[in-house]
């Protein structure tokens with residue numbers, strides 16, 4: 095049994111991205127998108143690293159404190175999203191994950207980046223994503239060893255991904271909103287039975303369409319690592335005021 099878990103762990107680490115099913119309908123997704131759209135612009139931030147807007151809905155002020163998080167004020171009207179998290183997502187993790195939404199507009203290009211630091215590149219750190227708006231044309235892509243882009247399928251509403259593979263996104267059409275459950279299984283080491291059962295089922299269903307890191311080849315993922323000295327976030331007002339001057 096232990097070796098089964100080790101195998102699963104290796105497979106998850108090797109998964110750049112794979113489609114998963116979440117227990118929600120297209121109507122639910124539309125509702126969640128509307129809830130997020132109703133959040134006033136001034137609650138959003140500009141992230142120079144990802145080159146996109148973002149907002150934290152569940153979390154705290156200290157990025158290193160992964161234990162004491164709560165629903166934040168901006169999430170007050172996000173009832174459907176809260177339902178999904180409380181009834182499903184949070185059951186899958188020992189520590190409830192920070193929840194961030196990434197927003198881009200047509201014409202924006204998310205920088206090719208790696209979501210983790212060097213010492214985390216080969217650790218078990220799958221992240222979960224749900225695209226609630228703008229999925230069809232603006233798909234996430236990974237970079238392979240030839241420098242080519244390997245796009246995820248536009249059919250994938252939700253997926254797990256390793257932040258350790260260099261990835262980016264070109265927004266060619268309309269606003270895109272992606273919900274990100276960050277570092278959901280850090281320190282968890284596949285001890286959560288609900289998650290293990292769920293993910294095994296998903297691998298049976300979707301592994302054949304997954305993008306695997308071993309298939310992307312020898313990619314210089316380190317070049318996409320964040321330099322905390324250079325990167326920062328700006329409030330909506332600060333960033334949009336800056337652009338005008």
Ligand SMILES: [Fe+2]
Nearest residue numbers: 207208209257
């Ligand atoms: Fe990312």
